[in-house]
Amino acid sequence: MLTDTSTAGHHLNECLNSDGSVKPVYRNLVNAIDSLGVPELQRRWNDANHRAALDAFTFMLDPREFRTVPTDWVPRLIPEAEWDVISRGVAQRLKAINRFLLDLYCGEQEVVPPDVMYSCQYFNPELLDYRPPRDVFVHIYGIDLVHMGDGRYVILEDNLRIPSGITYQMKSAEIGLGAIPELAAGYDIVPYDIRAAYQEMFASLCDKDSPVCVLLTDSKYGSAFFEHRYLSELFGITLVEGSDLYIGANGRVRARAMGGDFEVDLIYRRVEDLELFVPGLTEAYLDHKVVLVNAMGTGACDDKLVFLWVPDMIEHYLGEPAILDQAVSYDLRSPANREYVLQNLDSLVLKTRQGYGGLGVFILPDLDKGYRSRLAQQLIEQPQVFIAQETLDFSQHLVFDESSGVFEGRYVDLRVFAVQNGHGEVTVFPGGLTRVSEANSRVTNNSSGGSCKPSWVVR
Amino acid sequence: MVEPRSISVSPDRWLTDSRVYNLIWLGRWLERADNIARVINTFARIAVESGADMLALQQSLGNAAAIRGIRVEDAGQSLEMLLRYHEASSIYHSLHTARSNATHVGTVELIRAISETVMTLERDGAMPASPLEALLLTNEVLERLDAVYKVIDDSWFHQEALSEEEVYRRFVQQ
Numbered sequence: 001m002l003t004d005t006s007t008a009g010h011h012l013n014e015c016l017n018s019d020g021s022v023k024p025v026y027r028n029l030v031n032a033i034d035s036l037g038v039p040e041l042q043r044r045w046n047d048a049n050h051r052a053a054l055d056a057f058t059f060m061l062d063p064r065e066f067r068t069v070p071t072d073w074v075p076r077l078i079p080e081a082e083w084d085v086i087s088r089g090v091a092q093r094l095k096a097i098n099r100f101l102l103d104l105y106c107g108e109q110e111v112v113p114p115d116v117m118y119s120c121q122y123f124n125p126e127l128l129d130y131r132p133p134r135d136v137f138v139h140i141y142g143i144d145l146v147h148m149g150d151g152r153y154v155i156l157e158d159n160l161r162i163p164s165g166i167t168y169q170m171k172s173a174e175i176g177l178g179a180i181p182e183l184a185a186g187y188d189i190v191p192y193d194i195r196a197a198y199q200e201m202f203a204s205l206c207d208k209d210s211p212v213c214v215l216l217t218d219s220k221y222g223s224a225f226f227e228h229r230y231l232s233e234l235f236g237i238t239l240v241e242g243s244d245l246y247i248g249a250n251g252r253v254r255a256r257a258m259g260g261d262f263e264v265d266l267i268y269r270r271v272e273d274l275e276l277f278v279p280g281l282t283e284a285y286l287d288h289k290v291v292l293v294n295a296m297g298t299g300a301c302d303d304k305l306v307f308l309w310v311p312d313m314i315e316h317y318l319g320e321p322a323i324l325d326q327a328v329s330y331d332l333r334s335p336a337n338r339e340y341v342l343q344n345l346d347s348l349v350l351k352t353r354q355g356y357g358g359l360g361v362f363i364l365p366d367l368d369k370g371y372r373s374r375l376a377q378q379l380i381e382q383p384q385v386f387i388a389q390e391t392l393d394f395s396q397h398l399v400f401d402e403s404s405g406v407f408e409g410r411y412v413d414l415r416v417f418a419v420q421n422g423h424g425e426v427t428v429f430p431g432g433l434t435r436v437s438e439a440n441s442r443v444t445n446n447s448s449g450g451s452c453k454p455s456w457v458v459r
Numbered sequence: 460m461v462e463p464r465s466i467s468v469s470p471d472r473w474l475t476d477s478r479v480y481n482l483i484w485l486g487r488w489l490e491r492a493d494n495i496a497r498v499i500n501t502f503a504r505i506a507v508e509s510g511a512d513m514l515a516l517q518q519s520l521g522n523a524a525a526i527r528g529i530r531v532e533d534a535g536q537s538l539e540m541l542l543r544y545h546e547a548s549s550i551y552h553s554l555h556t557a558r559s560n561a562t563h564v565g566t567v568e569l570i571r572a573i574s575e576t577v578m579t580l581e582r583d584g585a586m587p588a589s590p591l592e593a594l595l596l597t598n599e600v601l602e603r604l605d606a607v608y609k610v611i612d613d614s615w616f617h618q619e620a621l622s623e624e625e626v627y628r629r630f631v632q633q
Contacts, residue, residue: 055571202466211466239563240477
């Protein structure tokens with residue numbers, strides 16, 4: 001079935017060789033799909049979509065609209081040997097960034113030029129001289145990678161403030177396997193336990209036994225509310241909104257509840273502007289009255305310009321070269337770089353330093369000339385606002401069009417999640433979230449209309 | 460070797476202000492959906508027993524629609540407005556909003572039960588073309604609402620409802 005259909009002629013499809021034959025790791029999967037046949041696959045597809053709707057598995061772009069997460073239920077397969085490199089590379093990067101943040105706020109960092117750090121929107125001067133519990137700033141880390149073929153993955157960006165999407169990794173696998181279990185035949189899928197890793201991480205950050213932990217959500221109208229609800233239920237912790245929390249007379253965070261308010265030891269925060277949600281929370285945090293996951297201040301390394309120095313952080317703090325490559329990027333404060341970028345506008349990606357969710361990403365080859373010219377003018381006027389990256393011709397995967405019964409090629413990236421506990425131990429969850437672009441686009445973010453796909457690490 | 464510690468896990472979780480708010484509104488929206496379904500069900504039953512046609516049913520529901528604050532330009536639309544299309548007082552809207560409240564306070568089983576009821580009204584051809592079809596549709600909605608109430612009873616009074624934690628545990632065991 002897969003080999004009958006066009007895959008848009010892309011040279012790098014993860015399922016297929018350039019001659020259209022199926023890659024070895026995908027043979028069992030393709031055989032299973034062929035055995036099912038299109039009508040049965042469509043029926044199972046509908047079952048999976050129905051289940052997603054039943055469970056309110058949503059990512060809402062408009063709070064008034066009930067929108068289930070668009071999902072392609074055929075998994076992406078990552079051989080364990082490839083995963084081993086990814087996993088070590090992610091853990092290495094997380095540790096180096098954490099060491100850098102400690103120096104940035106509690107010591108003196110020598111890696112990133114000061115003017116870059118101080119012009120970073122997410123650098124938080126209130127945190128200077130503040131040491132987070134157990135010296136851990138980065139508890140939860142999300143990293144976006146693309147596959148360049150032959151098992152080589154390249155990093156596009158880091159997500160350190162409130163990385164979102166781990167639930168979509170889990171739920172898409174759960175629903176997909178439930179609806180089409182035949183796809184797993186012949187594979188030994190590497191398991192993982194998010195619940196245990198998170199609970200252990202929460203506990204390791206607090207000084208007392210059985211700390212009270214809550215998950216702070218923006219509200220049920222937020223785009224990622226499904227994830228907030230799911231994780232709070234999975235971990236057995238209370239879901240709270242900003243209006244539930246206040247600072248008590250003793251400076252500790254308290255939650256309003258029937259039967260009596262209670263003190264909170266740790267907040268797994270899924271909001272950015274903490275003071276807007278809970279006035280006084282910053283002071284409580286700086287007084288060590290509450291633990292925040294992720295810590296305040298991590299956003300400094302979310303900055304797309306700071307990204308350029310992460311390989312140097314790895315060398316400086318760990319004394320080893322970076323395991324994973326990252327996209328070649330240009331600091332546009334340099335006149336020479338600016339000149340190069342202006343001469344090669346039709347082959348580069350322009351990103352705003354503080355953009356996220358696909359916003360502020362301009363894939364210049366995909367834009368018309370007029371739009372490119374306007375961006376070039378902005379770049380000349382405000383070079384410090386942007387960085388440029390080489391456009392990568394990364395991998396595509398096959399996605400199933402349930403209405404036509406045809407597989408099509410679409411660009412995919414991979415967001416991998418890791419947690420670091422209070423003992424400095426890092427757990428990288430096998431698989432990650434594969435995000436799929438829309439047709440004729442390379443932008444994969446869900447908030448920009450992309451979909452997702454289960455990802456299995458297979459032995 | 461560091462001894463592993465645990466966090467304070469509370470399956471019931473605390474009844475916070477925002478949770479109470481959503482519980483109250485969950486109850487109000489479910490009650491509204493139930494109320495409208497019973498009104499339509501009663502009118503449809505009378506219409507079926509008297510042999511009245513669809514137009515008579517819709518016109519008779521016009522009063523019910525007006526009581527619910529729905530302005531219906533054409534009396535013939537009143538049934539569809541009460542079932543699906545009115546953005547504040549239709550069964551569909553009430554259930555849709557109840558589900559939103561349930562995502563804040565409920566278990567996955569409660570969300571599923573409400574979603575099943577919502578889908579009853581989303582099916583192709585769900586809008587009835589005769590009093591008998593209206594009767595059958597509202598019978599189905601009321602049956603599904605009974606299932607929702609059972610899940611609520613199980614969740615709050617017997618703690619037997621399926622949680623995401625249990626779903627995940629079963630998935631991992633696979």
